[in-house]
Amino acid sequence: MAYVAVKGGERAITNAHKWLGEVRRGDTKIPELSVSQIREQMSLAVDRVMAEGSCFDPELAALAIKQARGDLPEAIFLLRAYRTTLPRFGFSQPVETAQMAVHRRVSAAFKDIPGGQVLGPTFDYTHRLLDFKLAAEGETEIDSAAQSYSEMPEELATIAQVFEHEGLLEIDGVNNNEDPPFDLTREPMSFPAERDQRLQALARGDEGFLLSLAYSSQRGWGNTHPLCGEIRMGEVSIGFIPDELGFEIELADVPMTECIMLSGFASIEGNAPQYTRGYGLTFGHNERKAMSMSIVDRALRARDMGGEVTAPCQDEEFVLYHSDVVEASGFVQHLKLPHYVDFQADLQFLRRLRSEFTQAKDALNQSSNEETKVAAQ
Amino acid sequence: MTNTINEKFVAFSDWTKIGRSAWISLLSKAPANEVTKLWEQVSRPDIENNAQIIRRPETGMVMVRGRIGGAGNSFNLGEMTVTRCAIRLASGETGISYVAGRNKAHARIAAIVDAMMQTTEFSNIAIDAILDPLEKSDREKKKANSRKAKATQVEFFTMVTGR
Structure with a gap:
């Protein structure tokens, strides 16, 4: 360029x-x-x-x-x-989504999940018919939400906790002396990427791109045979230890959506076969994104699971290099900025190619004419 | 550390027993407009005017970490905006605040309230005028959401099919 x-x-x-x-x-x-x-x-x-x-x-x-x-x-x-204009004060404690104040929690895999199926404010089961009442001028009447006499339990057991005792589901390894996780805001993308780096990239990744990748996986391009173990949406407390205080405080209750996708069985490190899992977590109510993220997360683990990388959604370089909407949009859209010199250089080159082509063709015609004459004689 | 504040509130009513972390957290989580409105009603400009600002309200970011798979090792999810401030009262107590968002008045008031809570002179004002109302409003909001969620819980029934 x-x-x-x-x-x-x-x-x-x-x-x-x-x-x-x-x-x-x-x-x-x-x-x-x-x-x-x-x-x-x-x-x-x-x-x-x-x-x-x-x-x-x-x-x-x-x-x-x-x-x-x-x-x-x-x-x-x-x-x-x-x-980028703000200083960084530090890192939060890792959030405990198991302790989320749940507004919505459904499991498509396990009907009788303890705590039940809680629908929350969802578009699911709406008829997708345009509601012209909303187009009316002035204040439309809203149905206020129904409130139960009882409250939700303080904590809802996760699908992983429910089956923990049987070992049917892959357990998340916790290493208390872990190195600080990879940080894309401080380090450039590097490969092979570990799961912490991949999850950060997916969490920032373009919803449309991840959705299409997840869809491609479901259609057979690197299928992970997903089953929705659990989706939960609600408020998660953010714990933080300021240096000058030296003890943990809570900064906010941040709404988040989490998805645990159950995938094909595997024997990990010689253990008995288990369900493997894909993980999705996003800020806000963002279910399509969290589900897509969990499918792509699992697909990207193909290499770790000893599988073969054959499809785009399993290829970490393909996925991570192209998932960021700011980078993708910037690189595609930079094409509309002036490229006058590229074009000028191309034109000169193309003109020379064309004139060489014409000369060669003329020369060829001339020599074949002469050959014809010789043959005629 | 979710719901620590609420759990503790059900059990105790004495803020000084609950500890500093609980009131700093409550002040951080509270909506900025509620905090500023309550502070205006306290109407004690003397406390604020005699306080010395040690660190002006400053906005920055905290990187929020998630856990791989929901319970595993950590990964960086994304950042959140946080504003912090530190002040010292005329009587010498230092108040520190870290509040969610970018509201500088919120951070300043939270630091003053933290300092007030460390005094015998002002702690009652802080409790009655700021902390108790904030805690009540937080608890009611959570309770309403919890009841709305509960109302959307599916009750399954089994259809008996023909024999």
Whole structure:
């Protein structure tokens, strides 16, 4: 690629941005959207921007969505750019999702999971018919949520805990003296990638890309035979130990979605066969993403499980190098920036090729004409 | 450490027994607008004006870690914004805050309340005017969500098929 300094266009750029501002606002006879309206009423868009922007801050995500005119990858880019301006205070304690204050928890594998199937605020089982009541001007009447007389238990056992005693499910290894986990915000991508690095990349990864990869896996391109062990969504406490205090405090109850996908059996390290598992975790309510992530996580473990890497979703370089929406969008969209010199060089080269081609062809014609004449004589 | 605050609150009503971690956590988790509104109602500008700022409210990030598979070794999930502040009261107690989000007033008030809690003179004001109302509002919000979730729990029944 060749880059060259090009001057000029300042006035055009300023005016383009002014027009952008006007288009962003739309018809001024329509009331302007506030950031808090976006935060409250476009909450799943906010959740996606926070997950892929890799920054939990609903206000900022809502502002980014407003500024980006609802273009979520652009909003994600804005959030990622903002986070680079802030210092880092440290790392949280690893979150204990088993202790989540659950708003939703379903297991498609095990009907009688202790604590039951809790649907929460879900689109599932809606008829997907447009609701024209929402299009009515003014305040639409809302059904307020039903409240049970009893409360949920403090903790719901996870699918892993339920079957732990029988050893039917792969157990997560905990090494208390572990090295700090890989951090993509500090280190470049490196291969072979361990699972901590892969999960961080997937957690920031583009939902659409991961969804398609998970779908490709289900359709046979590296199938992991997934069975949804458990999906849970709710609030998870974030513990943090500030240096100057030296004891743990809780910073926030952050909404998260977690998916544990059960996959094909394997004998790990010579043990009896077990279900292996894929794992997905995201900020916010983001079920499609968490499920896709868990399928892709398991597919990427093909190498660790002694399997063969044959499909795109199992190839960590393919998946991790292409999952980031900011990088992908940047590289595809940089093509619209001036490439005048590349084009100029290409043109010169192409003209020379064409003239050489014509000369060679003429020469060939001439010599074959002469041969014909000779043959005729 | 989930729900520590609530569990402890059910058992005790004395904040000083529950400990500093619990009130710092409550102040961090509380919505900024609730904290600032409650502080305005306290209306004790003397406490704030006589306090010395040791560290101005500063916004930064904390990297949130998850566990591989839900219970295994840690991985970096993504960051969250946090604002911290440190102040010293005229009587010498140092208050420290780390609050979720980017609201500087929230961080300043949380630091002042932490310092007040370490005094015998002001701790009652902090408890009555700030901590108790915040704890109540947090507990009620969680209770409502828990009851809404419970109401969406599926009750299975088995269809007896023909014999």
